[in-house]
Amino acid sequence: MKLQIGNVKMANNLILAPMAGVTDPPFRRLCREQGCGLLYTEMVSAKAILYNNRNTKELLQVGEEERPIAVQLFGSDPEIVSEMAARIEEGPYDIIDLNMGCPVPKVVNNGEGSALMRDPGLVERLLSSLTRKVKKPVTVKFRKGFDETQINAVEIARIAEACGVSAVAVHGRTRQQFYSGRADWDMIRQVKDAVKIPVIGNGDIFSPEDAKRMLEETGCDGLMIARGARGNPWIFKRIQHYLETGELLPLPDKDELCQMILRHARMQAELKGELFGMKEMRKHIAWYTAGLPHSASLRRRCNTVESLSGLEELLKS
Numbered sequence: 001m002k003l004q005i006g007n008v009k010m011a012n013n014l015i016l017a018p019m020a021g022v023t024d025p026p027f028r029r030l031c032r033e034q035g036c037g038l039l040y041t042e043m044v045s046a047k048a049i050l051y052n053n054r055n056t057k058e059l060l061q062v063g064e065e066e067r068p069i070a071v072q073l074f075g076s077d078p079e080i081v082s083e084m085a086a087r088i089e090e091g092p093y094d095i096i097d098l099n100m101g102c103p104v105p106k107v108v109n110n111g112e113g114s115a116l117m118r119d120p121g122l123v124e125r126l127l128s129s130l131t132r133k134v135k136k137p138v139t140v141k142f143r144k145g146f147d148e149t150q151i152n153a154v155e156i157a158r159i160a161e162a163c164g165v166s167a168v169a170v171h172g173r174t175r176q177q178f179y180s181g182r183a184d185w186d187m188i189r190q191v192k193d194a195v196k197i198p199v200i201g202n203g204d205i206f207s208p209e210d211a212k213r214m215l216e217e218t219g220c221d222g223l224m225i226a227r228g229a230r231g232n233p234w235i236f237k238r239i240q241h242y243l244e245t246g247e248l249l250p251l252p253d254k255d256e257l258c259q260m261i262l263r264h265a266r267m268q269a270e271l272k273g274e275l276f277g278m279k280e281m282r283k284h285i286a287w288y289t290a291g292l293p294h295s296a297s298l299r300r301r302c303n304t305v306e307s308l309s310g311l312e313e314l315l316k317s
Contacts, residue, residue: 001013001215001243002037003037003038003198003221003222004198005038005095005137005139005166005167005198006095006136006137006166006167007137008038008068008094008095008137009068010037010038010068011035011037012035012037012240013037013221013222013223014035014036014037014038014211014222014223014225014236014239014240015036015037015038015039015040015169015200015222015223015224015225016028016031016036016038016039016040016224016225016229016236017040017141017169017202017224017225017226017229018040018041018042018043018070018072018097018099018141019042019226019227019230020042020043020102020104021042021283022042022230023039023040023041023042024042024271024280025061025062025063025066025267025271026264026267026268026271027233027264027284028041028066028069029063029065029066029267030233030260030263030264030267031229031233031236032065032066033233034233034234034235034236034237035236035237035240036233036236037068037236038068038069038070038095038222039066039068039069039070040069040070040071040072040097041059041060041062041069041070041071041072041093042059042072043072043073043074043099043102044056044059044060044071044072044073044074045073045074045075046073046074046075046077046080046081046084046085047075047077047080047084049073049084049087049088050080050083050084060088060091062091062092062093063092064092066092067092067094068094068095069092069093069094069095070093070094070095070096070097070139071088071091071093071095071096071097072097072098072099072141073085073096073097073098073099074098074099074102074107074112074113075112076110076111076112076115076116076122076126078122078125078126078129078130079129081098081126081129081130082126082129082130082132082133082134083133085130085133085134085138086133086134089134089135089136093136094136094137095136095137095138095139095166096130096134096136096137096138096139097138097139097140097141097169098126098127098130098138098139098140098141099112099113099141100113100114100116100117100123100140100141100142100143100156101113101114101141101142101143101169101171102114103143103175103178103179108175113175114142114143114146114175115146115175116142117142117143117145117146117150117152117156117175118146118150120152120155120156120159123156123159123160124159124162124163127140127159127160127163127164127165128163128164130163131163131164131165137166137167138164138165138166139165139166139167139168139169140156140160140165140168140169141168141169141170141171141200141202141224142156142157142168142169142170142171143170143171143172143173143174143175144170144171144172144173144174144184144187145174145175146174146175146176147174147175147176148174148176150174151174151187153170153187153190153191154187154190154191154194156168157170157191157194157195157199158194158195160195160197161195161196161197165197166197166198167197167198167199167200167221167222168191168195168197168198168199168200169199169200169201169202169222169224170187170188170191170199170200170201170202170220171183171202171203172184172185172186172187172188172201172202172203172204173203179227182204183202183203183204184203185201185203185204185214185217185218186217186218188201188202188203188214188218188220189217189218189219189220192218192219192220192221193219198221198222199218199220199221199222200220200221200222200223200224201214201215201218201220201222201223201224202224202225202226203226204228205223205224205225205226205228205239206227206228206235207228207235207238208235208238208239208241208242208243208248208249209242209248210228211223211225211239211242211243212242212243215243223239225239230284230287231284231285231286231287231288231289231290232287232288233260234249234251234252234260237249257288257289258315260288261281261284261285261288261311261315262308262311262312262315264281264284265277265278265281265308265311266308268280268281269308274306274307274308275306275307278305278306278307278308278310278311279306281302281311282299282302282303285298285299285302286299286302298314301314302314
């Protein structure tokens with residue numbers, strides 16, 4: 001199933017969610033190779049772009065082979081967010097996305113991320129300012145609501161559509177839930193019923209069967225995969241194959257898993273230097289090996305590895 005957002009056409013409707021500290025260029029490239037239709041950068045602070053923050057320049061780095069890709073901004077000042085979106089618009093990004101889903105306290109306490117859901121008037125000012133200032137498609141990712149007393153995903157989706165936003169992504173949890181409990185897919189269906197623009201469903205897609213069930217239960221246009229992709233770039237290939245044929249591809253065997261970890265590590269080392277790249281790989285290795293026999297001892301040993309050759313030796317053992 002193909003998906004189009006504004007004038008941006010994707011090979012399919014499978015999307016890698018923006019995840020801070022996870023969706024960097026190496027991981028994005030691996031997901032693209034496995035069939036992901038649309039990538040997202042890690043979230044980038046509009047204020048940090050304004051002040052030319054060095055780390056932010058790294059977050060904004062994107063290769064041509066990653067396109068189509070969305071750059072995700074967060075902020076709460078309509079003028080700063082829209083001006084910074086316009087400043088980076090000529091970069092190698094196909095879509096400009098506004099983050100209204102991040103539940104992290106330091107972001108929420110600043111009135112950004114999912115805190116925006118408490119102020120629909122501000123959401124309207126932010127989104128109308130964005131769509132006025134940039135020509136590329138604007139999207140927005142938000143949650144079911146801020147907490148159980150403020151369930152307003154449908155209202156936010158209608159505001160987004162009225163402001164000229166090209167698509168919305170809905171995570172079926174409140175900010176209060178963070179990532180606990182079950183995602184409310186019925187809320188995604190309600191949003192789908194309320195607007196005509198594409199609706200992307202997000203939350204609890206960990207397998208090809210989950211993906212098919214979300215499509216059937218919500219009628220959503222796109223599937224955004226977050227935690228289900230960590231240590232599992234194959235999920236995109238497996239979902240696409242299952243949706244097209246009804247056949248479940250097997251999970252990768254040990255050799256394929258080791259080859260993917262090594263490839264990922266080499267890409268990290270090339271981008272960030274060997275020492276820092278290996279440190280960065282530790283969390284990824286924990287995700288790649290979760291649930292495997294003796295994985296706890298492998299993770300412990302990986303936490304002391306500081307070179308590619310050391311990692312290769314460890315994976316051979």
